[in-house]
Amino acid sequence: MGEHDLFGFISQYDRLEIDMEKISEAKVYKFFAVISFVIGYFYLKHVLINDFFEGNYIGHEYIKWHVPFFAVLFIAFTEGFAYLMGNTYAKLKEAGRSVIEPAILIGCIIIQSVAACIYGLHDDWWFYQFCIWHFTIVYYVLSRMGVLVAGRSGIFFPLDAFRGMVVIPFSNIILRAQKLFARTSHTSVRSKVKKQIAKTDIGIIIVSVIIALLVCGYAFSQLIGVSETFAALGDGITNFMVNIISIDTISDFVYSFFDDFFWYFLFSIPVGCWLYGLVAGSLGMKKDSVTDEKLEKESYHRLPSYSAYIIIGSVCVLYAIFFVSAFVDMMSGSIAATAPQASREAVGSFWQLIRVVGLNMAIMFASCFFSKEALWVERGTRILATVLFVFALCFALLAAWNLVGVYIAVYGITPRRILSSWVVVNVIAWCILILIRLYKKIPAAQIGILFAAVTFSLTVCGNF
Numbered sequence: 001m002g003e004h005d006l007f008g009f010i011s012q013y014d015r016l017e018i019d020m021e022k023i024s025e026a027k028v029y030k031f032f033a034v035i036s037f038v039i040g041y042f043y044l045k046h047v048l049i050n051d052f053f054e055g056n057y058i059g060h061e062y063i064k065w066h067v068p069f070f071a072v073l074f075i076a077f078t079e080g081f082a083y084l085m086g087n088t089y090a091k092l093k094e095a096g097r098s099v100i101e102p103a104i105l106i107g108c109i110i111i112q113s114v115a116a117c118i119y120g121l122h123d124d125w126w127f128y129q130f131c132i133w134h135f136t137i138v139y140y141v142l143s144r145m146g147v148l149v150a151g152r153s154g155i156f157f158p159l160d161a162f163r164g165m166v167v168i169p170f171s172n173i174i175l176r177a178q179k180l181f182a183r184t185s186h187t188s189v190r191s192k193v194k195k196q197i198a199k200t201d202i203g204i205i206i207v208s209v210i211i212a213l214l215v216c217g218y219a220f221s222q223l224i225g226v227s228e229t230f231a232a233l234g235d236g237i238t239n240f241m242v243n244i245i246s247i248d249t250i251s252d253f254v255y256s257f258f259d260d261f262f263w264y265f266l267f268s269i270p271v272g273c274w275l276y277g278l279v280a281g282s283l284g285m286k287k288d289s290v291t292d293e294k295l296e297k298e299s300y301h302r303l304p305s306y307s308a309y310i311i312i313g314s315v316c317v318l319y320a321i322f323f324v325s326a327f328v329d330m331m332s333g334s335i336a337a338t339a340p341q342a343s344r345e346a347v348g349s350f351w352q353l354i355r356v357v358g359l360n361m362a363i364m365f366a367s368c369f370f371s372k373e374a375l376w377v378e379r380g381t382r383i384l385a386t387v388l389f390v391f392a393l394c395f396a397l398l399a400a401w402n403l404v405g406v407y408i409a410v411y412g413i414t415p416r417r418i419l420s421s422w423v424v425v426n427v428i429a430w431c432i433l434i435l436i437r438l439y440k441k442i443p444a445a446q447i448g449i450l451f452a453a454v455t456f457s458l459t460v461c462g463n464f
Contacts, residue, residue, distance in 0.1 A: 028084045029179035032077065033276060036176060037265075039077055040272025043070055045264040048271075064117060071113040071137070075106055078141055078279050085283055087145060097146040101153060104450055105140035111457040112136065119463050124416040129460055136453060138164040138278065145282035153449040155365055164282075169274045172281030176273050179280070312363060312375075312384045319356075319391040357427050360392045364434060376438045385438055393431040400424045422459050426452050 046066040082088070089099045112133050121129050142148050142164045149156035149163075364385070367375045375385040403424060408417050430448045437444035 025085065026179070026182060028081070029280065030182075032081045032280070033176045033180040035077060036272040036276040037268070039070075039073060040268040040275055041265055042066075042073070043275070044268040044271050046070070049264075067116045067133075068110070068113040071109050074137065074275070075109065075140075078144055081279055082144060082283060087283060092146050095146060096151055097148075098143065098152040098446070101446070101450065102140060102144040105136060105143055105453065108453045108457040109133075109136050109140060112460055115457075115460040119461075122415040122460065124414065125419045128419065132456060135161070135165070136457075141278055141282055142168075145279075145285070147282045147285045152443065153446040154443070155445050157445065157449055164278070168281045168285070169278040172277030172284075173270075173273050175280050176276040309380070309384065312381075312388050315359070315363070316384065316387050316391060319388075319395075323391075323394065354423070354427075356395050357392050357431065360388055361430070363388070382438050386435060389431050389434050389438075393428065393435070396424060396428040396431055400428065418459065418462065422455060426455065 047070050050066070089102075092102075093099050112129075116129070116133065139160070142160055143153070147163075147168075148154075148160050153160075364375065367385075373381075375381045400421075403417070403420055408421070411417075426448070429451055430444075433442070433444040433448050436442060
């Protein structure tokens with residue numbers, strides 16, 4: 001064999017290995033496409049309709065295992081799919097993705113699912129609990145597949161949420177059908193021979209079964225006259241077979257099939273396509289992430305530092321005037337004297353907190369994108385940002401006092417007030433994280449998002 005022939009053989013062998021890898025990937029996609037039918041059917045019938053839509057989970061009425069079972073099933077589906085496609089945790093770590101984040105989100109999903117199983121969905125905010133449970137699962141898939149925009153949770157959280165809930169699953173809604181019915185172009189002589197042998201074997205098996213039935217039937221007809229016990233056994237088998245193929249049995253089966261299974265299965269097809277599109281679509285996406293260095297090189301970083309002085313300085317002056325006014329009100333005795341008045345102030349301060357802190361977060365978010373340098377780079381803007389979030393922290397503490405120290409102390413605990421307390425606690429934590437980030441480089445956004453997920457999962461475990 002010449003050198004040219006040798007290199008030609010090696011190149012053909014390499015192409016064969018590539019084709020076999022493609023065939024292997026195709027088999028993995030097809031296998032999990034079939035599994036997704038089961039997951040979609042179970043979710044639609046047992047979780048979405050029987051449990052949530054019929055209200056069985058609201059108000060602690062029933063304790064069922066459907067929700068935690070689906071959570072474990074879907075996590076196993078996602079982990080198995082990723083592992084067989086080579087997207088292991090080691091590969092995530094090599095690519096600079098967070099490997100702790102998917103593990104934390106798995107824990108949150110399990111805790112929320114078990115809490116829903118034991119206590120049901122809490123009154124007054126069952127819809128929020130329902131939506132957050134679903135979103136935690138979606139966000140876990142994005143984190144596990146390593147397709148978060150920044151490679152981990154961060155300031156692109158709203159964009160990640162939109163991609164996970166809308167863009168990825170709906171853009172891959174027909175991916176399951178494509179993978180399920182896809183045919184590989186590589187067909188070797190050996191595979192053709194195997195297929196031919198398989199067809200021959202099937203024909204031999206069918207003929208052999210028919211001959212065996214005829215022989216056994218003749219022997220059976222002769223032996224029933226020899227043994228009464230054998231004859232009684234034959235009568236029992238005959239009656240059993242007659243009952244199975246009777247008209248009533250067949251009609252009951254057909255009625256049950258179309259009344260229960262068929263319609264659930266039919267409507268679960270798009271649900272399974274959505275779930276498969278989310279997992280498989282995330283798995284097939286490019287793993288490019290937006291790093292801090294890439295973000296700083298973008299052309300939209302145009303605002304100079306004096307724009308931050310103008311905007312943040314004006315807001316801080318307004319906050320200072322507000323707190324001076326609040327102090328004057330307190331010294332003059334213009335505070336809540338009755339429980340209803342305290343209730344109104346608590347509710348008002350809570351929404352003030354949401355708006356004010358949301359405004360401050362928007363300022364910080366905009367500075368990361370549009371300022372030439374982030375607020376924590378220059379000494380002056382860092383001090384100004386510190387003052388801004390000290391004010392935000394004061395708003396959060398004031399709202400926490402009005403909500404917990406006044407409102408809940410007077411009227412007691414309800415599910416809605418507990419949810420409001422969870423929001424206040426998270427806002428306080430986010431303000432503290434941002435203050436730390438101004439002076440030390442930490443993944444503040446990632447910590448804040450995971451803190452919210454963990455604390456919410458623990459909050460729903462309460463029996464209230």
